[in-house]
Amino acid sequence: xxxxxxxxxxxxxxxxxxxxxxxxxxxxxxxxxxxxxxxxxxxxxxxxxxxxxxxxxxxxxxxxxxxxxxxxxxxxxxxxxxxxxxxxxxxxxxxxxxxxxxxxxxxxxxxxxxxxxxxxxxxx
Numbered sequence: 001x002x003x004x005x006x007x008x009x010x011x012x013x014x015x016x017x018x019x020x021x022x023x024x025x026x027x028x029x030x031x032x033x034x035x036x037x038x039x040x041x042x043x044x045x046x047x048x049x050x051x052x053x054x055x056x057x058x059x060x061x062x063x064x065x066x067x068x069x070x071x072x073x074x075x076x077x078x079x080x081x082x083x084x085x086x087x088x089x090x091x092x093x094x095x096x097x098x099x100x101x102x103x104x105x106x107x108x109x110x111x112x113x114x115x116x117x118x119x120x121x122x123x124x
Contacts, residue, residue, distance in 0.1 A: 002116070012064055015106045019057055019077070024056075024058040027053060035050050056079070060077050061077065067122070068120040071111055074111045078107035078111065085097040
């Protein structure tokens with residue numbers, strides 16, 4: 001058994017599930033009720049901003065969990081984690097930025113390492 005790949009599998013599944021369940025899923029199912037008041041740090045409109053975040057926090061996270069196109073899938077996650085930490089929470093204390101920075105570190109790790117052997121990327 002490959003310990004490095006097992007560790008990357010654990011990292012993908014655990015952190016991905018936390019991001020999906022803790023953030024993405026609520027935005028997806030509540031899309032219509034929050035779309036008009038969602039923050040718009042990119043200046044593209046609240047609905048588009050919410051759609052991009054849902055794409056990152058749901059579609060891209062699911063791809064990362066299963067290890068499909070992992071390095072490409074983490075780029076939107078990293079982007080929105082950094083926007084959340086540095087723009088949306090930019091003036092807030094570190095405690096408000098910390099979780100987004102943790103997700104950003106997770107995405108950066110997977111961008112650098114890839115998904116490991118136990119992934120669809122390696123099987124296809």
